[in-house]
Amino acid sequence: MGDITYKAGREPHPREKRLIFRNVDREGWDTSIDCAMKDGGYEQAKKALTLEPKAITDEVKTSGLRGRGGAGFPTGVKWGFIPPTNTKPVYLICNADESEPGTFKDRYILHQDPHQLIEGMIISCYAVGAKLAYIYVREEFPEAAKILEKAIGEAHEKGFLGKDIQGSGFDLEIYVHRGAGAYICGEETGLIESLEGKRPYPRIKPPYFPAALGLYMSPTIVNNVETLCHVKHIMEMGGEEYAKLGTPRNTGTRILCVSGDVQQPGYYEVEVGKLTFGELVNDVCGGLKSGRKLKAVIPGGSSAKVLRADERFKIKKGDDEVEIGVEDIPMDFDTLMACGSMAGSGGVIVMDDSRSMTWVLNNINNFYAHESCGQCTPCREGSLWMKKITDRVVSGGGTPSDIDTLAGVAKNIDGRTICAFGEACSWPTSSFVAKFRDELVASTTEENAGKATTPEAAAQRRYLKAEPVA
Amino acid sequence: MDIPQELDEKITEAISHYPVSKRSAVLPVLHLLQHHFGYITEEGVTWTAEKLGLEPINVLEVVTFYPGFRQKAPGKYHIRVCRTLSCAMSGSYELMEKLCELADIDRDTVTHHDPIAVSKDGKFSIEFAECLACCGFGPVCLVNDDFHEKVSAESAKDLLAQYS
Ligand SMILES: Cc1cc2nc3c(=O)[nH]c(=O)nc-3n(C[C@H](O)[C@H](O)[C@H](O)COP(=O)(O)O)c2cc1C
Ligand code: SF4
Ligand code: FES
Numbered sequence: 001m002g003d004i005t006y007k008a009g010r011e012p013h014p015r016e017k018r019l020i021f022r023n024v025d026r027e028g029w030d031t032s033i034d035c036a037m038k039d040g041g042y043e044q045a046k047k048a049l050t051l052e053p054k055a056i057t058d059e060v061k062t063s064g065l066r067g068r069g070g071a072g073f074p075t076g077v078k079w080g081f082i083p084p085t086n087t088k089p090v091y092l093i094c095n096a097d098e099s100e101p102g103t104f105k106d107r108y109i110l111h112q113d114p115h116q117l118i119e120g121m122i123i124s125c126y127a128v129g130a131k132l133a134y135i136y137v138r139e140e141f142p143e144a145a146k147i148l149e150k151a152i153g154e155a156h157e158k159g160f161l162g163k164d165i166q167g168s169g170f171d172l173e174i175y176v177h178r179g180a181g182a183y184i185c186g187e188e189t190g191l192i193e194s195l196e197g198k199r200p201y202p203r204i205k206p207p208y209f210p211a212a213l214g215l216y217m218s219p220t221i222v223n224n225v226e227t228l229c230h231v232k233h234i235m236e237m238g239g240e241e242y243a244k245l246g247t248p249r250n251t252g253t254r255i256l257c258v259s260g261d262v263q264q265p266g267y268y269e270v271e272v273g274k275l276t277f278g279e280l281v282n283d284v285c286g287g288l289k290s291g292r293k294l295k296a297v298i299p300g301g302s303s304a305k306v307l308r309a310d311e312r313f314k315i316k317k318g319d320d321e322v323e324i325g326v327e328d329i330p331m332d333f334d335t336l337m338a339c340g341s342m343a344g345s346g347g348v349i350v351m352d353d354s355r356s357m358t359w360v361l362n363n364i365n366n367f368y369a370h371e372s373c374g375q376c377t378p379c380r381e382g383s384l385w386m387k388k389i390t391d392r393v394v395s396g397g398g399t400p401s402d403i404d405t406l407a408g409v410a411k412n413i414d415g416r417t418i419c420a421f422g423e424a425c426s427w428p429t430s431s432f433v434a435k436f437r438d439e440l441v442a443s444t445t446e447e448n449a450g451k452a453t454t455p456e457a458a459a460q461r462r463y464l465k466a467e468p469v470a
Numbered sequence: 471m472d473i474p475q476e477l478d479e480k481i482t483e484a485i486s487h488y489p490v491s492k493r494s495a496v497l498p499v500l501h502l503l504q505h506h507f508g509y510i511t512e513e514g515v516t517w518t519a520e521k522l523g524l525e526p527i528n529v530l531e532v533v534t535f536y537p538g539f540r541q542k543a544p545g546k547y548h549i550r551v552c553r554t555l556s557c558a559m560s561g562s563y564e565l566m567e568k569l570c571e572l573a574d575i576d577r578d579t580v581t582h583h584d585p586i587a588v589s590k591d592g593k594f595s596i597e598f599a600e601c602l603a604c605c606g607f608g609p610v611c612l613v614n615d616d617f618h619e620k621v622s623a624e625s626a627k628d629l630l631a632q633y634s
Contacts, residue, residue: 089490101554101601132489139501139538140550140602142615175487180497180538183600197496197528199535216490257606259556265606302555302601347605349556363555367600 013268013284017245019253020229021105021269023113031147033154036115042160044235048123049168056127060231062239064251068105069095069186069224070301070345071420072333075231079128079221081211088218092130093195094121096137096144096225097179097186100301101367102347105255105267106225110137110144113229114151118174120228122160123235125172128221133174136191139181148176183371187419188222189214190373201375202419226255247273250332254343258285260350261292273335278327281350292352296436297326299336300344302364303424305431313339341431357436358443361428362390368425376417382409383425397453398444406440407433471513477506481521492522496532500539509540537585537599545588545595547633550612553598556605561622565609568623569596572630594630 010025012018023029023039033041048056061076082090094117098106109117117135125133137145152174155161163171177195184190190200192215207213214220230252234242243251250272259265263286270284277297281287288294294309307326314321315338329335336343351360369387374380386409389402410426410433417423433440452458473481480502488494499521503514510533519526533539551557551566570577570587573594577587580597588595604610607619613633621629 098603099601102556102605103601104603104605107603138603139536140599140612143617177487177494178497178501180501180532180536181599182536182538194497195494196491197493197522197532199531259605259608260559265556267606349605351559355559360555363553363558367554370600 015275015279015284016269017253017271018269019233019245020109020116020226021255021267023116024108024267025112029112031112031114031151033115033151033158036113037158041115042119042155042158044232045119045122045160046166048126048235049166049170053127053129056123056235059234059239060127063230063234063242064239064249065227065230065234065242066250066333067224068226068230068254068346070100070303072343075223075227078209078211078223079124081209082128082219082221083212086219089132090128090130091215091218091220092121092125092128092133093188093191093215093220093222094133094135094225094228095186095188095191095222096135096141097183097191098141098225099138099183099186100303100345100347101364102257102259102298102301102349103345104257104259105346107141107144108267109225109229110141111147114148115155116229116232117148117225118151118155118160120230120232121174122165122172124221124223124228124231125174126170127231130221131171131173133172134177134195134215135174136177136179136185136195138179138185142178145176145178152176182373183367184373184419184421187421190419191222192220199373201373202421204418246271247330247332249334254346256280256331256346256348258348258350260348261289261352261355262350263287263289270331273330273332275331276327277329277331277348280331280348281327285350288350288352292354294326294350295353295355296351296357296360298341298347298349298351298428299329299331300342301347302349302367303342303427304336304344305341305427306435307339307341308435311339311435315339356394356443357432357439358390358394361432361440362387362394364428365390365425368421368428372421372425376422378413378416379422379425382413385409386425386429392453393440393444396445397448397451399449400441400444400446401449402444403433403437403440471511471517473517474506477502485522493524493528495522496524496529497536500529500533504539508543511541540586542584542586543588544586546593547595547613548586549594549596550599550602551596552600552602552604552608552610554601554605557601557608557610560608562609562611564623565611565621565626566596566598568626569594569630572626594633 005027007025057079065075066072179185185194185200187202189203194200210220245252254272255269333343365387368383372379372383410429413422413426484498485495499518515529516526519529573589575587575589585597610619
């Protein structure tokens with residue numbers, strides 16, 4: 001579509017391939033259904049409603065689409081987990097909780113192209129047999145909730161929601177449900193508990209997927225906003241054609257959200273794996289700030305393990321093993337995993353040599369200590385300990401052994417919790433300690449080792465020789 | 471508790487969005503109450519429980535868990551400044567300091583259970599929020615329902631001026 005123009009200063013970079021963000025920052029574009037329909041909106045929904053539901057799931061499987069919410073799980077496969085013998089109602093939930101630090105893509109879909117999401121949801125609901133769907137929007141997106149509600153009303157009026165949609169016999173209602181400021185509501189079973197009106201305590205697995213047992217103990221499909229939008233484009237292009245975008249096993253496009261120390265932070269939709277990290281930073285984002293060198297990058301939201309600028313990785317290329325540096329990493333699911341991190345939610349946080357890694361880790365630890373839901377002892381206590389230790393280190397009261405303690409605490413969380421938040425909160429600490437150990441240790445002092453760290457501790461040691469508080 | 475008719479209609483509408491379980495309406499009802507009254511009162515908790523056929527504890531446990539629900543009155547304009555990594559790297563802590571100075575807010579009273587600080591004249595209140603999903607354009611903040619990006623300590627004055 002060569003006829004699209006974008007707002008001045010907001011034009012996509014030539015390396016981008018805009019599918020999902022086609023209408024973001026588009027000149028003359030608004031959120032009304034008329035605008036969407038003039039542009040071919042809802043044509044794919046109409047087409048889908050004439051097909052067999054299974055045929056749609058098969059297309060999605062063929063497309064190779066992997067979830068864009070964090071785990072990168074194949075969407076078609078997930079849909080297939082609804083028990084074939086199921087007689088209960090099926091629900092679909094769109095995860096619009098977008099709260100993984102570093103991630104800012106769903107925001108623009110919700111604010112600027114709500115009908116794309118609704119159309120994707122209609123197709124997906126029809127495919128999985130859901131007649132009731134919710135969009136779980138984080139509370140801090142009040143404007144998005146209003147836009148979505150208006151868009152849902154318009155879709156009703158035009159007969160794309162409600163009873164007997166477009167004469168197909170298929171009924172569907174979509175409602176907006178607003179969260180209340182808790183990160184853990186992004187975890188799908190926490191989200192479901194929240195939608196049931198409770199504290200968002202993630203559920204014990206198994207069942208591993210809410211597709212087996214989810215909302216109101218019925219099969220439930222939870223997908224990210226971006227994932228559901230891709231479904232519309234798979235309908236349009238066909239699964240096979242869609243799979244030609246990107247790279248094998250890492251198909252389609254995805255939105256990379258770049259923040260931190262680059263000239264032009266922002267959102268960039270690219271074919272998965274067609275761009276290396278170096279190209280992303282140096283070409284697309286205009287390079288680092290002047291005179292600065294790359295120090296570290298967190299490639300997939302703050303839960304992803306940090307990569308150090310001078311690290312080398314061994315990855316498979318065809319049948320050969322090759323050694324690459326950080327800048328050579330193609331930004332896809334499998335390569336980032338092979339490099340010991342993850343593509344996660346697409347949030348790329350870049351840090352240059354002006355940043356203190358102790359300070360960065362402390363900021364991240366503060367986030368997780370605040371957001372742990374508190375169900376599991378290792379996570380609830382551990383995330384707070386890690387925060388307290390790095391708090392102490394950044395304020396000058398740390399001792400060298402603190403760094404080992406940090407690593408020990410992180411190790412004792414990983415794999416010992418109900419939900420993946422446990423890994424999410426321990427991986428930053430374990431990877432920062434592994435990769436920036438010298439710097440962390442250097443921000444502590446030997447002489448603090450024997451000192452009491454709090455006034456209370458100092459008081460308890462009153463029978464020892466008088467000593468200052470660190 | 472005085473629930474005007476318009477609010478009551480909105481609450482009834484919200485409850486109708488959950489045909490399977492009324493309990494699901496706890497968050498939306500609380501949002502509507504908080505929007506109208508400014509915060510969730512004890513009475514608001516029992517009223518919600520009664521409305522949805524729940525025990526008050528089922529509502530209170532929700533109010534106390536979610537950072538998005540308040541149990542004390544905020545200022546006329548409630549500011550939430552993002553403190554998470556990308557925003558902190560672009561100066562959100564400096565922004566917080568500046569806003570407090572300009573609006574005459576003392577954050578020394580802030581604790582984990584009482585994260586909100588209110589200005590002496592009650593016009594502004596402020597708290598730190600975690601990542602607001604706009605990390606490329608920090609520092610960012612919300613003032614009531616309005617979103618603002620690239621708010622630096624230097625432009626803090628202009629931000630507050632919009633709410634006078
Ligand atoms: C702690 C935690 C937070 C999460 N936050 C989000 C989120 O904000 N948005 C999201 O789409 N997925 C989030 N997820 C992933 C969801 O649990 C779920 O896997 C995802 O919504 C599935 O959608 P997808 O298959 O389309 O990716 C989070 C997971 C965890 C463990
Ligand atoms: S791992 Fe943490 S966030 Fe997840 S259920 Fe346990 S305590 Fe809650
Ligand atoms: S870190 Fe502030 S919006 Fe994400």
